Amino acid sequence: MKKGIAKIIRISNGDVVYIKDPTRAKITGFALGKITNYHGESAKELVKRGLAPGKEVSVVYDDIDRVQSVSFKIA
Amino acid sequence: MTQLVLNPSEASNQASNTSWIPEGPIPQKTRSFGYCIDFKDLQPGDLILFSSIKKSIVSRGIHKVQLKGGYKQNDAQWEHAAVYIKSDTICEATRRGVKVSSLYAYMGTHKIRVRRNPILTTDEKWSLVVNAIKQGGYAYGYSSIIGLLFKSINGFWAHSTTRRLAYPKRAIYCSELYADAHVKACGFALGNLNGGEVTPASLSIDSTLSDVKANWVKIE
Numbered sequence: 299m300k301k302g303i304a305k306i307i308r309i310s311n312g313d314v315v316y317i318k319d320p321t322r323a324k325i326t327g328f329a330l331g332k333i334t335n336y337h338g339e340s341a342k343e344l345v346k347r348g349l350a351p352g353k354e355v356s357v358v359y360d361d362i363d364r365v366q367s368v369s370f371k372i373a
Numbered sequence: 374m375t376q377l378v379l380n381p382s383e384a385s386n387q388a389s390n391t392s393w394i395p396e397g398p399i400p401q402k403t404r405s406f407g408y409c410i411d412f413k414d415l416q417p418g419d420l421i422l423f424s425s426i427k428k429s430i431v432s433r434g435i436h437k438v439q440l441k442g443g444y445k446q447n448d449a450q451w452e453h454a455a456v457y458i459k460s461d462t463i464c465e466a467t468r469r470g471v472k473v474s475s476l477y478a479y480m481g482t483h484k485i486r487v488r489r490n491p492i493l494t495t496d497e498k499w500s501l502v503v504n505a506i507k508q509g510g511y512a513y514g515y516s517s518i519i520g521l522l523f524k525s526i527n528g529f530w531a532h533s534t535t536r537r538l539a540y541p542k543r544a545i546y547c548s549e550l551y552a553d554a555h556v557k558a559c560g561f562a563l564g565n566l567n568g569g570e571v572t573p574a575s576l577s578i579d580s581t582l583s584d585v586k587a588n589w590v591k592i593e
């Protein structure tokens with residue numbers, strides 16, 4: 299399990315968030331369900347609460363570098 | 374990377390020795406063409422890439438945008454992407470929105486290429502399919518396409534640094550449909566992982582996916 303801070307690059311129209319961690323070579327992505335304390339909000343609702351490109355998020359990765367969980371400060 | 378392409382003009386050379394008797398009605402256009410992709414070569418969750426033989430204005434536009442954005446001809450030629458489900462059924466984002474449709478519509482008129490993530494489990498493949506189908510009812514992502522056009526002017530090799538409109542509308546385009554479903558199914562991103570965008574050309578070049586050797590079969 300590894301941790302990192304990443305910046306949101308893009309939120310796709312299919313509700314997948316793409317992030318860039320400066321310690322990693324490539325962009326990775328996660329579904330909204332990976333967000334800590336996620337309660338089924340739509341991407342639109344989360345955008346209103348601060349989930350937007352440029353926002354920094356805390357990421358926990360599993361042993362094969364997939365996003366396990368994400369937390370960010372809700373506005 | 375050698376691409377394994379099914380070319381309609383080479384169907385008689387590429388066809389396997391077995392012929393195929395459809396179990397039900399098939400479109401007259403497909404029957405007239407005389408060949409069909411062998412569905413036994415395909416698996417749920419496969420990426421199907423299409424390149425039209427006679428390019429429409431939209432196809433030519435996508436081709437040009439991808440070339441301008443920095444992809445070579447072999448990758449830029451792919452202008453549409455779909456998720457394979459089963460039999461002749463695919464899930465795709467077209468100008469009419471995300472829908473389940475038939476591979477028969479592409480027989481004889483498009484070059485076809487099948488790609489697959491070899492490490493996906495059967496559960497993950499079906500999860501990919503389900504996540505794509507769940508986008509059904511989404512409109513076509515015209516605004517995203519326009520965004521890609523503008524990005525191609527700077528080149529897709531440019532790293533994404535500018536803040537862009539984050540408001541995600543219920544609209545999606547073809548390669549994004551596959552890439553998003555892939556992330557939801559197995560947690561790995563596809564596409565241009567430097568610039569952040571996904572296009573049919575970026576799925577063509579993505580090394581996470583491997584080409585599948587598919588064959589034509591002659592229709593009895």
